[in-house]
Amino acid sequence: MSTVSSAVTDFIHLFYPHVCAGCSSDIITINQELCLRCVSQLPSTNFFEQRGNPVEKNFYGRLNIVNAASGYFFTKYSLIEALVYELKYKGNKAVGLEMGKRLGTLLLSSPYDEVDLIVPLPLNARRLKKRGYNQATILAEGIATVWDKPVVTDAVIRNVNTETQTHKGRVTRWENMDGVFAVAKPSLLQDKHILLVDDVVTTGASLEACGAEILKVPGTKLSIATLAYTI
Numbered sequence: 558m559s560t561v562s563s564a565v566t567d568f569i570h571l572f573y574p575h576v577c578a579g580c581s582s583d584i585i586t587i588n589q590e591l592c593l594r595c596v597s598q599l600p601s602t603n604f605f606e607q608r609g610n611p612v613e614k615n616f617y618g619r620l621n622i623v624n625a626a627s628g629y630f631f632t633k634y635s636l637i638e639a640l641v642y643e644l645k646y647k648g649n650k651a652v653g654l655e656m657g658k659r660l661g662t663l664l665l666s667s668p669y670d671e672v673d674l675i676v677p678l679p680l681n682a683r684r685l686k687k688r689g690y691n692q693a694t695i696l697a698e699g700i701a702t703v704w705d706k707p708v709v710t711d712a713v714i715r716n717v718n719t720e721t722q723t724h725k726g727r728v729t730r731w732e733n734m735d736g737v738f739a740v741a742k743p744s745l746l747q748d749k750h751i752l753l754v755d756d757v758v759t760t761g762a763s764l765e766a767c768g769a770e771i772l773k774v775p776g777t778k779l780s781i782a783t784l785a786y787t788i
């Protein structure tokens with residue numbers, strides 16, 4: 558960078574502070590949301606290259622999936638927790654796009670290439686209204702910037718007046734998830750291999766319920782990718 562443009566960058570920085578979404582350091586390149594130190598500390602799972610990884614195993618016997626993986630480990634008070642918090646509660650869409658891009662790069666070099674389209678897990682209407690966007694859609698859009706697959710947001714819907722119960726056991730939760738998701742436009746999904754995307758997989762109850770609805774459409778195959786995986 559020339560001295561002049563560097564001076565301009567410094568000047569802009571003074572009035573529009575651009576800090577790392579992970580550690581708030583200001584040693585960061587314009588158009589990037591993470592500093593190099595945070596990038597080097599991202600807790601990669603390497604699950605995309607691993608058949609029978611813990612995310613896939615989580616769905617064994619519950620959902621007929623082709624592949625499933627998460628990019629990073631999610632632990633309490635970690636960098637990934639901070640980034641997901643930025644995306645979900647601080648309106649930081651840029652960090653979601655960047656992390657989606659990183660997920661897309663992992664998908665590019667994985668056995669996921671036969672996927673036809675990306676479907677973000679729909680968010681319930683109340684949260685969507687409050688947040689203004691679905692964080693899974695932001696991640697999906699980030700993925701699509703590096704991995705050339707269409708993002709389809711209107712084929713699957715989350716029904717109004719249904720809430721996920723997260724304080725109960727898996728069996729109860731499954732019962733409560735019944736009817737939460739529905740396929741609104743089956744013709745968009747028919748005979749396609751769908752990649753269902755979400756931010757964090759914990760029990761996988763929502764992905765399972767949504768995936769089960771998708772698989773009711775004739776000829777569909779299902780894979781799952783999430784940004785993070787709760788240990």
Ligand SMILES: [Zn+2]
Binds near residue numbers: 580591
């Ligand atoms: Zn940082």
